[in-house]
Amino acid sequence: MSARIILAxxxxxxxxxxxxxxFANAVEHLNGRARPGDTVxxxxxxxxxxxxAAWSPNSQIRARMWTFDADETIDDAFFKRRIxxxxxxxxxxxxxxxxxxxRLVHGEADGLPGLIVDRYGDTLxxxxxxxxxxxxxxxxVGALLRSTAAAHLYERSDSDARRLEGLEPRVxxxxxxxPATTVISEHGVRLTVDIVxxxxxxxxxxQRDNRRLTRDLSAGRRVLNCFCYTGGFSLQxxxxxxxxxxxxxxxxxxLEAAQASLGLNAGLDASRAQWRDADVFELLRELxxxxxxxxxxxxxxxxxxxxxxxxxxxxxxYRDINRLGLQLLTPGGLLMTYSCxxxxxxxxxxxxxxxxxxxxxxxxxxxxxxxxxxxxxxxLAAPEGEYLKGLLVVRN
Numbered sequence: 258m259s260a261r262i263i264l265a266x267x268x269x270x271x272x273x274x275x276x277x278x279x280f281a282n283a284v285e286h287l288n289g290r291a292r293p294g295d296t297v298x299x300x301x302x303x304x305x306x307x308x309x310a311a312w313s314p315n316s317q318i319r320a321r322m323w324t325f326d327a328d329e330t331i332d333d334a335f336f337k338r339r340i341x342x343x344x345x346x347x348x349x350x351x352x353x354x355x356x357x358x359x360r361l362v363h364g365e366a367d368g369l370p371g372l373i374v375d376r377y378g379d380t381l382x383x384x385x386x387x388x389x390x391x392x393x394x395x396x397x398v399g400a401l402l403r404s405t406a407a408a409h410l411y412e413r414s415d416s417d418a419r420r421l422e423g424l425e426p427r428v429x430x431x432x433x434x435x436p437a438t439t440v441i442s443e444h445g446v447r448l449t450v451d452i453v454x455x456x457x458x459x460x461x462x463x464q465r466d467n468r469r470l471t472r473d474l475s476a477g478r479r480v481l482n483c484f485c486y487t488g489g490f491s492l493q494x495x496x497x498x499x500x501x502x503x504x505x506x507x508x509x510x511x512l513e514a515a516q517a518s519l520g521l522n523a524g525l526d527a528s529r530a531q532w533r534d535a536d537v538f539e540l541l542r543e544l545x546x547x548x549x550x551x552x553x554x555x556x557x558x559x560x561x562x563x564x565x566x567x568x569x570x571x572x573x574x575y576r577d578i579n580r581l582g583l584q585l586l587t588p589g590g591l592l593m594t595y596s597c598x599x600x601x602x603x604x605x606x607x608x609x610x611x612x613x614x615x616x617x618x619x620x621x622x623x624x625x626x627x628x629x630x631x632x633x634x635x636x637l638a639a640p641e642g643e644y645l646k647g648l649l650v651v652r653n
Contacts, residue, residue, distance in 0.1 A: 260289030260312070261298040262320055272299060272307045272322065275638040277365045279310060279320040287312075293423065294392025296323065296331045311370065311389020315423025321370035321389055333396040336369075340400040343367040343374075350631050357441035358450070358462050360632040361405070365639050371418070374401060375458040377450050380409040380435045382458035385427070386418040398431050409435035413458050428453075440521065444469045446492045447521040449514050456486065463629035463645050464489065464557065467593065470627070470649070471555065472497035474591060478552035481505070481544075481585065483537045483578070488515025490555050490593075495525045499553075505533045505540055541581035554582040556594040561601075568600050572609045575601075579613035583621060586652040595627070595647040603646040610648055625649040 264272070268283035279299060291297050291312040297320060299307045306327040310320035323331050343362045347353050361381070362374035371387025381401055385391045391414070398410060410432035419426060437453045443465060452459040468489050471480075475497035482491045485504035492515075494502050506512055512532045519527055533540060537558070556578055561571035575596065582592050596606045603626070614621045627647030635643045 259296055259298050259309070260287060260291040261300050262287050262310070262312070263300050263302060264307075266302045269301045269307065272325075275322075275325055277322040277370050277636065277639055278318045279322070281317050281319045284319050294388040296389075298327065311387065311392070313388040313422055316388070316421055318387075321365075321387055323368075323370075323389070331393075333399065336393055336396045337400040337403060339368050340374075340397070341404045343369070344404045346634075347632050352466075352631055356443065356465070358443055358448075358460060358465065360462050360630075361401075363633050364642070366634040366636045366642055371422075372397065373458065375460075375462055376405070376407070377439050377441050377452065377459065379407055380411060380439055380452065381405065381407045382411050382413050382452050383431060384416060384458060385412070385414045386416050386422070388422050388424060391419075391422075391424055394431075402432060407432075409433035411435040411452050413452070416457075443489070444472065444493065444496075446496050446525075447518065448489060448492065449487065449518045449521070451487075451514060454510075455514075461486065461489070463597075463633050464595075466630045467595075467627050467647060468493040471553075471593065474553060474593075475499040478591075479503075479550075480553045480555070481551040481582075482555045482557075483541070483582070484556070484558045485515065485532075486511050486557075488512075488518055488532075490557065491515065491530065492518060492522065492525065494553070495519075495529060496522075499529065501529050501531070503531045503533065503551075505535055505537050507534065507536055509534050538578065538581075541578065541585065545581055545584055549585060550587045551585050551590060552587055553591045553593070554586055556582050556592070557597075558595070560598050561596070568598075568605065571596075571598055571601055572605075572612075575606065575609040576613045576616060579610050580616040583614055583617040583619050583650075583652055586619075588652060590652050591624075592621070592650040592652065593627070593647065594650065595645065597645050599641060599644040601646075603643070606646055607648060610650065614650075620653040621650045622653065623648050624651055 265285040308325040310322045372390040373384040415426040450459040472493040475494040480494045480502045482504045491504040629645040
């Protein structure tokens, strides 16, 4: 018989609204015994059963809801159904047709809390970031093989989220012999993906649509791409006809990978690309002091605020880089600025950018709000899953 977690009086509202997380302060007690990843029933203080969840005693997210149907069994067939449905949703979206790089499973939004699956050609990269999905590893691998034509599966369960679950990192092949690096085509541009040592699962697939927008905006422009990683925005800017692209990152291996990707695209003019291994904050100040100006500035920094507790400190960093970015723009120039911090809402981020414009002494307008692609859905009941937010801004 399954163990049961009893929610404290007044703490059941999120689950009534179908939110997938049960926080530690919402749990009054555990009836029975449960190990990390075990399936438990979730009940209110007065005995109403709300569904089934994966138990995680080492995390502040004490349980992650599998289902709000108490009669649904969590077994191999459950994962087969959920994964098949997630894959089918991507197949049904015309905007995702023909993409070599695609997110097939996006955690809570696909009803599989803690599971990330990215496809790079015939290779799947799997991240098991919570105790529940870690326990069901074999079932998940089997379901992925049934639902896709993947030749290789590789595990990249090495995120900070996994550490917070009390789990050791796990990296290595799950099926077949995946290559350490692979090449994908994104909107006609060939890109190298390092699935073994690259960030996350090897690449930032969430920015695919925004990279295409960069291509559409780049013709004849001088472009500055900050925190460029392996050059996805830079190569799309070149493909769009940018007259010059300066790409900056503090990782020499990432810049080497970017230049290798550029070499795969015979139609792109490498003489228009310049790569700088530098601290972005310092280089932005140097460029401003030198009187440099650009027609398009891209700011895609790493996560400054992992939680809302870090938002104020992150705000100072966002204000700083956006102030400098706006000051480096020509009048009429465009700023594409992003935050991937889950602890910063879209509204708050726009506030930081507005404050940066005030600090810079410039007037600017928001032309478009930017977000992740359709393969990164957001559960209506868990809006905090919308971690990536961005703005397309024009300097007046």
